[in-house]
Amino acid sequence: MTNMTNMTNSTQSHSEQYGGKVTPVGNSKGIRLDAAFFKAHPEFNGEVRATVLADGQVLLSAKSAARRPAKDADADPLMLGFLQFLEKQMAEHPSLIEPVDHAQLARIGKLVKDVKADDPPH
Numbered sequence: 103m104t105n106m107t108n109m110t111n112s113t114q115s116h117s118e119q120y121g122g123k124v125t126p127v128g129n130s131k132g133i134r135l136d137a138a139f140f141k142a143h144p145e146f147n148g149e150v151r152a153t154v155l156a157d158g159q160v161l162l163s164a165k166s167a168a169r170r171p172a173k174d175a176d177a178d179p180l181m182l183g184f185l186q187f188l189e190k191q192m193a194e195h196p197s198l199i200e201p202v203d204h205a206q207l208a209r210i211g212k213l214v215k216d217v218k219a220d221d222p223p224h
Contacts, residue, residue, distance in 0.1 A: 118142065153196040163193045 120139040124131055140146060149165040192199060 151193065153193065155196065155199055161192065161196065
């Protein structure tokens with residue numbers, strides 16, 4: 103369990119997090135998010151789709167086709183294309199998403215054991 107917790111913590115430390123609250127909206131309920139979320143992610147200005155991944159976990163996707171420009175001007179266009187493909191597949195086929203397990207982490211660790219990563223030039 104420790105490896106999984108460490109992976110979760112390291113993943114979360116690199117992601118953006120915003121507070122929110124479930125609140126009544128007429129005869130329904132809505133989720134209010136900090137204004138900073140909408141300022142940082144204007145693509146969530148219109149329709150959205152919420153996909154339940156697991157108990158207590160939801161993937162929120164913007165339905166608009168508008169994309170934010172990459173923050174990094176040196177971003178790899180091939181990697182960005184792959185990530186956009188992956189994002190689309192996750193949104194269209196959420197039932198195919200599976201949680202990572204210890205055996206999978208061990209296989210990944212063996213695959214990258216001798217890989218040396220260089221810092222990109224600045």
